[in-house]
Amino acid sequence: MVDLQVRIGSLTLKNPVMPASGTFSEGLARVFSFDDLGALVTKTLTAELRGGNPTPRVAESGQGLLNSIGIPSKGIPYFIEHTLPEYRKSSTPLVVSVSAPTAELFAGAVRQLDVPDIAAIEANISCPNIEEDGKAFAMRASSTAAVVAELRRATALPLWVKLTPNTGDIGAVARAAEDRGADAIVVANTILAMAIDAETFKPRLGGIMGGFSGPAIKPIALRLVYQCAKVVGIPVIGCGGIATAEDAVEFMLAGATAVQVGTATFVRPTAMLDVVGDLAAFCDRKGIAKVSALTGALEDRGMQVDALEALP
Amino acid sequence: MSILTSLPVQTEAGEQAVGAVPSLGAFEVADTRSVVVVNRAINDDYCHLVLEADGPALSARAGQFFNLACPNTAADMPYLRRPMSVYRVSPAQRRVEFLYKVAGAGTRGLATLQPGDTLAILGPLGNGFTLDPRWKNIVVAGRGVGLATLAPLAEAAAEAGIGVTAILSARAKSLVMSAERFERIGARIAVVTDEDGTSDFANVERHLVTYVEAGQADAFFTCGSNRLMLLMKRLAARFNIAGQVALEQQMACGLGMCFCCVRNFETTGGPEQRRVCVEGPVFDLAEALTW
Numbered sequence: 001m002v003d004l005q006v007r008i009g010s011l012t013l014k015n016p017v018m019p020a021s022g023t024f025s026e027g028l029a030r031v032f033s034f035d036d037l038g039a040l041v042t043k044t045l046t047a048e049l050r051g052g053n054p055t056p057r058v059a060e061s062g063q064g065l066l067n068s069i070g071i072p073s074k075g076i077p078y079f080i081e082h083t084l085p086e087y088r089k090s091s092t093p094l095v096v097s098v099s100a101p102t103a104e105l106f107a108g109a110v111r112q113l114d115v116p117d118i119a120a121i122e123a124n125i126s127c128p129n130i131e132e133d134g135k136a137f138a139m140r141a142s143s144t145a146a147v148v149a150e151l152r153r154a155t156a157l158p159l160w161v162k163l164t165p166n167t168g169d170i171g172a173v174a175r176a177a178e179d180r181g182a183d184a185i186v187v188a189n190t191i192l193a194m195a196i197d198a199e200t201f202k203p204r205l206g207g208i209m210g211g212f213s214g215p216a217i218k219p220i221a222l223r224l225v226y227q228c229a230k231v232v233g234i235p236v237i238g239c240g241g242i243a244t245a246e247d248a249v250e251f252m253l254a255g256a257t258a259v260q261v262g263t264a265t266f267v268r269p270t271a272m273l274d275v276v277g278d279l280a281a282f283c284d285r286k287g288i289a290k291v292s293a294l295t296g297a298l299e300d301r302g303m304q305v306d307a308l309e310a311l312p
Numbered sequence: 313m314s315i316l317t318s319l320p321v322q323t324e325a326g327e328q329a330v331g332a333v334p335s336l337g338a339f340e341v342a343d344t345r346s347v348v349v350v351n352r353a354i355n356d357d358y359c360h361l362v363l364e365a366d367g368p369a370l371s372a373r374a375g376q377f378f379n380l381a382c383p384n385t386a387a388d389m390p391y392l393r394r395p396m397s398v399y400r401v402s403p404a405q406r407r408v409e410f411l412y413k414v415a416g417a418g419t420r421g422l423a424t425l426q427p428g429d430t431l432a433i434l435g436p437l438g439n440g441f442t443l444d445p446r447w448k449n450i451v452v453a454g455r456g457v458g459l460a461t462l463a464p465l466a467e468a469a470a471e472a473g474i475g476v477t478a479i480l481s482a483r484a485k486s487l488v489m490s491a492e493r494f495e496r497i498g499a500r501i502a503v504v505t506d507e508d509g510t511s512d513f514a515n516v517e518r519h520l521v522t523y524v525e526a527g528q529a530d531a532f533f534t535c536g537s538n539r540l541m542l543l544m545k546r547l548a549a550r551f552n553i554a555g556q557v558a559l560e561q562q563m564a565c566g567l568g569m570c571f572c573c574v575r576n577f578e579t580t581g582g583p584e585q586r587r588v589c590v591e592g593p594v595f596d597l598a599e600a601l602t603w
Contacts (some may be wrong), residue, residue, distance in 0.1 A: 027568040058572035060391040265566040
């Protein structure tokens with residue numbers, strides 16, 4: 001039997017597979033039991049009520065998905081009263097994704113989530129920070145440090161910080177999150193992108209630009225995980241285009257302790273279960289007793305990163 | 313990545329298994345691996361797909377839909393699934409049927425399916441039409457492929473002893489969908505087309521008002537035309553008649569997770585966004601808004 005357990009700080013997960021925020025909801029329980037997943041991650045909650053963006057909110061482009069949803073949210077009290085009880089039906093640890101437009105509002109939102117049966121907070125700091133210039137917190141190390149410090153003071157729960165790929169210096173951002181007390185980083189989020197309908201001359205998303213996800217972005221997310229895992233000591237959770245166990249293995253080899261499966265669930269609702277099952281089969285075939293041994297096991301010794309291509 | 317080669321059904325190589333993922337038997341929605349029985353063009357615009365299926369798929373009701381994993385072709389690699397409402401479900405024959413118009417990458421892929429090929433269908437999804445047992449007669453009016461959604465509703469109504477009047481609208485007579493299915497249940501039928509000028513608003517309104525005044529319209533049902541929906545909504549309000557409309561929207565997951573497929577609705581509490589996949593696709597006609 002392969003040992004699939006992984007540790008994210010103080011939290012032990014029965015396997016390294018969990019959903020990516022925004023691609024999962026209690027509605028998926030109509031298709032399979034959540035008990036077989038390593039963790040559950042909610043859609044991002046905001047303290048304020050949000051309606052979301054105009055339609056079309058979705059467009060496919062190559063083997064990927066462009067979305068401009070806009071984080072519709074019914075607020076945290078609604079979540080605690082109506083949604084949390086649904087998740088409590090499963091014993092799998094629940095991670096609650098949170099976002100806010102300022103560090104102070106962010107901390108306030110996280111304080112409201114100090115309730116039983118929430119295992120960890122995932123701070124989605126890829127959203128715009130209206131105190132600076134509307135750029136996402138995680139685009140810069142300085143704004144990342146400021147918001148993570150606030151969040152660390154606001155909660156005793158394990159604090160995961162979800163980074164954006166839309167930054168020129170992911171390593172510095174990752175270090176800033178670690179320095180200010182993050183227990184783990186999630187790498188990464190969707191990539192800012194757009195699509196145009198050449199027939200109508202119109203943007204294909206109601207929000208003009210949106211986040212790109214799916215298999216098309218996997219190599220980029222993998223590179224980001226590799227860069228982050230090189231510079232932080234806290235666990236890295238890989239996210240971006242993971243659809244199969246082989247994808248999950250790649251992310252773990254690059255340094256991820258666990259992985260999030262997102263857009264793949266839209267295409268194949270049982271994708272996460274397949275990743276769990278096939279990961280065990282992979283380890284079995286390779287004679288790997290503990291899946292955690294894959295983390296950072298990339299054989300890159302003696303090799304150099306292409307200096308002409310490499311970002312900071 | 314081929315969607316079909318990565319289906320979750322555990323089978324021996326070469327085995328043509330039909331059915332829901334075995335471990336998911338207790339769940340109301342399944343990603344069912346169906347097998348194509350028939351897939352052929354029935355006129356210049358539309359194709360008819362007959363699948364053999366098993367499990368929860370066979371419990372689909374009129375107005376519900378499936379999210380189809382359309383196959384890749386040499387020219388197209390549709391990444392997302394495509395939502396499609398059920399045209400007919402026959403539990404005894406273990407069949408689920410769809411009617412579709414080849415319009416883009418997904419349906420071009422569907423059109424390449426041959427008998428014996430497999431197709432993953434996630435469902436049944438969404439809320440179907442509801443019939444009030446107090447109703448004696450309903451009026452259904454649809455256009456184009458929208459009639460494919462209304463045909464199983466008309467059959468369900470007939471089975472419940474409710475009389476059906478159907479207005480079948482199309483560009484041309486040769487493109488009128490499913491007339492025989494409405495005929496078979498003894499529906500009173502009015503075919504209106506652009507070709508002969510009978511599909512215009514005023515004429516359809518005259519038809520509808522006639523049915524209402526004859527006391528043969530306890531409820532209105534519509535699908536497939538924005539103009540028909542607006543007309544029926546206006547008349548339903550004027551004559552205080554119940555109404556339901558099946559709506560579409562670009563969709564990703566089909567399960568209420570992604571919030572891509574929202575539409576705006578007018579409610580007594582003000583405007584509201586609802587997800588077509590889980591709050592619909594059938595909605596109260598009085599609350600539906602133009603698209």
